[in-house]
Amino acid sequence: MTRTLISEEIIAPGTGKAIELLKGQVLRIEQVEGGQCVDFNAFNLHDYKEFMHCGRTRTVHGFNPSAGTFLWSAPPRENAMMYFLADTVGRNDVLFPRCSAFLYESAYGFHDHTNCHDIQAEAQREYGLTPDDVHDSFNFFMFTEVEVGGTVKIDRQSSKPGDHVELLALMDVLAVPNVCGADVMRTSNFSLKPIRVSVFQASAEDLAQVPALPRLASQRTPAQFRNPTIKATRELTRDPAYRPEFTNAPIREETLEVALSGEEAAMLDRLARRELYGDDDGAALRDVLFSWWETRFLTAANGAPSMETDAAG
Amino acid sequence: MPEIAPRTVTLRLNQQQLELLDRTLPRAGVTDRAELVRLALREAAEQEAAR
Structure with missing residues (x-):
């Protein structure tokens, strides 16, 4: 089965477009002239409070995700919203949030300037969302690096006409790509260019590429929230009926006595991180224990669902 | 030593x-917590020695 084209349009520089993308549809974001960064947000089409979360996504897939990864929603949902199906360049960013009017005023002196936050806000206003509903963006084609010492930098990008990324919707989403407004920095090689966006009905081959994911109890829905009601006022006022119900609180500690042979005591002395724990053998051994557990049993990095093991089970 | x-x-x-x-x-x-801690210690020491 081949893909069926559903729609296609050009997004002009300085603009963005909110697109309803249903589960099983593919969004292609394509370079027309090349060298253009595309900022991207996504919302659950049926519950805008669930949105694509760069923090979660970069925790699971690193700072520069490419094809073969997922776009995740924020806790406590933590659903794979979209599958990153194809990427002809292989360089994207989830480190930088999105450029804003403040940046161009504070650093460049502009009173008005195209910026990703305002473009995103204007595009999603078509669906009743406010500027406060813009979230950190997944920045396609943006070339960023973390330098020694922890600083981050943006460099020029190398995308050419026809280069594209493709995202497969795993739920109904409102996908909002926008043409990044940064023309006075390297993000899009110092110019703003149009972008082509196309929506396809996914082929069987597309769908077959998606790795199986486990469904975990911790992937919560509003029906499980203690407060499922979306707040409708701006003022924050205390709920006098509030009674805290923190998970597993109070935390209770117990002692565990572990008899070590002379040989095992010597092992502990070699492994103990005395710079952290001093002469506290119990803390040093606890560190050894849980560090060992990570090495032996943790199959997925940084809290990602362990797709390989859990999904198979 | x-x-x-x-x-x-x-x-x-x-x-x-x-x-x-x-x-x-x-x-x-293993069957008890203390035994598990000792296993962790021995395996961690082996890994450290292998580095």
Whole structure:
């Protein structure tokens, strides 16, 4: 089965477009002239409070995700919203949030300037969302690096006409790509260019590429929230009926006595991180224990669902 | 090098940490928590020596 084209349009520089993308549809974001960064947000089409979360996504897939990864929603949902199906360049960013009017005023002196936050806000206003509903963006084609010492930098990008990324919707989403407004920095090689966006009905081959994911109890829905009601006022006022119900609180500690042979005591002395724990053998051994557990049993990095093991089970 | 004397170490573990240990016992093939801690220590020492 081949893909069926559903729609296609050009997004002009300085603009963005909110697109309803249903589960099983593919969004292609394509370079027309090349060298253009595309900022991207996504919302659950049926519950805008669930949105694509760069923090979660970069925790699971690193700072520069490419094809073969997922776009995740924020806790406590933590659903794979979209599958990153194809990427002809292989360089994207989830480190930088999105450029804003403040940046161009504070650093460049502009009173008005195209910026990703305002473009995103204007595009999603078509669906009743406010500027406060813009979230950190997944920045396609943006070339960023973390330098020694922890600083981050943006460099020029190398995308050419026809280069594209493709995202497969795993739920109904409102996908909002926008043409990044940064023309006075390297993000899009110092110019703003149009972008082509196309929506396809996914082929069987597309769908077959998606790795199986486990469904975990911790992937919560509003029906499980203690407060499922979306707040409708701006003022924050205390709920006098509030009674805290923190998970597993109070935390209770117990002692565990572990008899070590002379040989095992010597092992502990070699492994103990005395710079952290001093002469506290119990803390040093606890560190050894849980560090060992990570090495032996943790199959997925940084809290990602362990797709390989859990999904198979 | 002088021999190290046997000693007993007291770990303080909370209910969540203990739950993880208890779930790990069958996966590690041991039957009690102290045995699991000693296994972790021995395997960690082997890994350290192999580096």
